[in-house]
Amino acid sequence: MITSSILVLFGLGFTAAVILAVASKVLYVKEDPRIAQLEDALPGVNCGGCGYAGCAGAANAVVEGKSGSNVCVIGGLDTAKAVAAVMGLEVLEAEPDLAFRDCTGGERAEQLFHYEGAGDCRAQALLYKGSKTCPEGCLGLGTCVAVCPFDAIHMGPEGLPVVDPLACRSCRKCVDACPRNVLSIVSMTERLLHQEEVNDCLAPCRQKCPGQINIPKYIELAGKGDYAGAIHTLRERNPLLLVCGRVCPRPCELDCRRAHVDEPVAINMIKRFVADWELKNNLRLEIPCARETGHKVAVIGGGPAGLSCAYFLRRLGHSPTIFESMPELGGQLRYGIPEYRLPKKDLAWEIQGILDLGIEVHTENKFGVDFTTQSLEKEGFEAFFIGLGAWASGTLRIEGEESEGVLSGTELLTGVGLNAPPEIGPKVLVVGGGNTAIDTARTSIRLGCDVTILYRRTRNEMPANMEEIEGAEDEGVKFIFLTAPTKVITDDNGCATHLECIKMKLGEPDESGRRRPNPVEGSEVRYSADTIVAAIGQKPSLSCFYSEDSDQCPIDFTRWRTVNANPDTLQTTVENVFTGGDLFSGPDLVISAVGAGRRAARSIHYLLTTGEIPVADNILRELIPYTLFKDVDGVINKDRSAMPHLCKGEHRTSTFSEVEGALSEEQLKIETERCLRCGLICYDRDIPLAEIKTTRVGEKVE
Amino acid sequence: MSRLWKEFSKGLWTDLPPFKIVLGLCPVLAVTKTADNGFGMGLAVIFVLTLSNVFVSAVRKIIPAKVRIACFIVIAASLVVAVELLMQAYAYPLYQQLGIFVPLIVVNCIILGRAEAFASKNTVLLSAADGFGMGVGFTMSLTFLGGLRELFGYGTLFGSQIMPESFKPFSFMIEAPGAFVCLGIVLAAMNAFTNRQRRKKGLAVLDNPTHDCKTCGICGH
């Protein structure tokens, strides 16, 4: 009995051992030896805080590259160092991931109802869709506080959760618990990659900005005197602060809620102030970049879109190289915008800051001539961004426009930009009503000419910025409205002498909402001119896409002669070729090009790292209707600061010195205080909330 | 000596299983129909727990880490076989009452949990004290729960009639649902009591002890 017992036990044990031993040889899966080492390095408590199934899952994720050395949320720096040692990496004290509260509403977002019973945000959201008037904002019941395993969140005095950055281990528990997506765990990379979604807390200005800049945040930081913080906020969306601070036509100001009280906040002047502050003190604030990924990306075109794309790619850790056909970077910023609006030295300073991140540049390298995407692919470039801009000018489509003395606005501006202005005559006629027309006119004034602008509609319909039009008027540019050219009259040498025009009358509004001009029969007039400048729209030049030996191009174009691409990802019909800027959208703002550059960089980042480009289904495409108010209550008038001018009179019209100036520090303080710190629907009132009798947000009670 | 007492006594209140350390729930629910059964089960656990702690502690330095858990299981299983044989010989009715829960002491988390958490790191004597203390605590808890369920379920305590004649036995208590609810309520009462004590002393109220795989941690994962 005893013998057989012992025999059976040993037999069984031995058999099991043999089977397992054989199995472990036969079924051996070649496993990275680092996994076992990592499992030893991790604390082994299987808390699941990292989001992987236990420490073994986390070890696998690190080896597979899905997670970094900082995978363990409870181990702290020592564990991170141990993990990094296994992986042969070095722990860098990078910007940590932290829980971040997006909502600034708190008590400002009015209580719609006050429910008894539900003591948990999730229950409140589930049962009543929340209690705050804002459908996205913080409910303030503190579920995030309850779920935080590290006691890193507490309720602040404003009824909003406050994250303690020292205690937060970015475990995501609060993010998962919050029904309103008010909290997020943000790393720099995630912030740079984020596309605005309709459930983000977006003030109208933020919705409107084509660059998706967090405007309320930088105004608040600038108001507190944290100019560096404001610059960092701006740089998360826009590397060209000096440029935009000077030339941006400020679409954001159009929908500023302050406009319902007095005038919009001078958002761009605030941007310009902080940008100039960095420039004046020559600070060159450090711009953090993610860890090197080794992916090479070619950025073709060194204009605002290309610069922005290269800048964001670099910050995401990739290695972009810019190819530019002109002798210097900047594109239209350098060759289209005149010196008096954007001094070249400031532009150069800004571009240098971007290149200093480690971006390679090849100038005087023309796409389609010196290289093609195929040739670059052979050199190891994995993705391409093409931002060639819109350099071809529209033609007048009238008789005699090939005559001597007729040129396009871009030709004139580029010539001036290259320091080789074309010869223009004492009397200049500019045809067109856009910013290019005004730039051309004001440039010609500075070249000592007598300038008249011809526009076929009236002053009110001019697409140029009002400040620009006023500036041109101040400088002595004459305007002739409701007039369209019909014929160029030349002398015997073929030089233009007169422009024959016809008077126009405004008719019914067309698709763009502007009234369509109709010619008035028999109203022809002639204006004498030595030079006629056609500044009537620009479009991309596509010839470089076709090689000499074939007229086939794998990239698809639209019927407006722009590159066809997915508007969300900016991916063209070729998988690893992306586009943006004027080449994609047609002539547009600098900030639109900057925004497109970032979107393309985001797509390239995802394509190179994960193979697919995610697009959230709720990304912001148009202004969110309920955030556009007809009225704001409880706000007291405060006048907008006037735009300061740097030079006057003779000095202004005869030199290219910069015209517009920056605010003073006191003006900045006043201007930032004018900001209502809007959220989606909340804003700061001057009168206590209790004394305001609103029924629905944005509408006054009679 | 004081150290021994400390290790022993922590099982009686501060770490009382299964209320303070929520481990080994199956026998707690299954065998507490009566106080007798609970007590008997408790004794079996005291025997296995104390000895397994002693053996594990004795061999803790020679066992390689990789096969640690397997060895603990074999030790526990051998002890359980011994208990089975002893019970068959001396307490056969009880053995029948407890049914498959006697062999299942092997896989009771409390045995392996203490082996892993305490015995594999401490001396033989301390481990014995820890195992014995935990075992006694476990027995107390089982007897208490068994008594509670027996009292309301049958109206008796250790087999003798306690409740008055007019008392209608509350048979819910002796069925499976009663076991779950009863344990839940006792756990909640313990938590409430601990929280009150802590609040009186001005200490922060702790989170409830939870039953979770991470509190067990015996599988090494």
Added chain:
Amino acid sequence: MKEFFLLFVSAIFVNNIVLAQYLGNCPFIGTSKKISVAVGMGSAVVFVATMAASITWAVQEYLLDPLGLQYLQTLTFILVIAALVQFVEMFLKKAVPPLYKALGIFLPLITTNCAIMGIAIICQREDFTFGKTVAFSFASGLGFMMALIVLSAIREKIEISRVPKAMQGTPIALIMAGLMSLAFFAFKGMI
């Protein structure tokens, strides 16, 4: 056939392994906080319980019974189960990586899951044939999985409701399990 059907239904509903037989309570309470985890754990139990019951049945039938060593049942069973779990883990890792990814982390937890051992022992005590052993163990595993998933669904909802401080966590889970058990009592009338 009818016999098997009854055995099946009875193992899943009437004599549910957790709710009526008090087995596997630790993982039942411990891994029922999230539905996704519950599904993984449940499937792992179904898989291992069926295999363990079949193999231990063979060990008992061809090794212990002929030699008259029934008293070694506990020791041999736990040995066999522990080895089996190790083997299954290795096998899945090599042969079916997707399944390993889904169940892998739950397998080690199962060695000491009393439901596995309990099912194997019940099959012996009831003197099941091999066919019945397979059917019963599989059905019991399914019963465990169902109970686990239902409880985790309830607990996900409880997460967002107001529970008195002292009841939070395990106590309320146990009471919910009790109510589920009470509901399952209704199946008693089925057979």
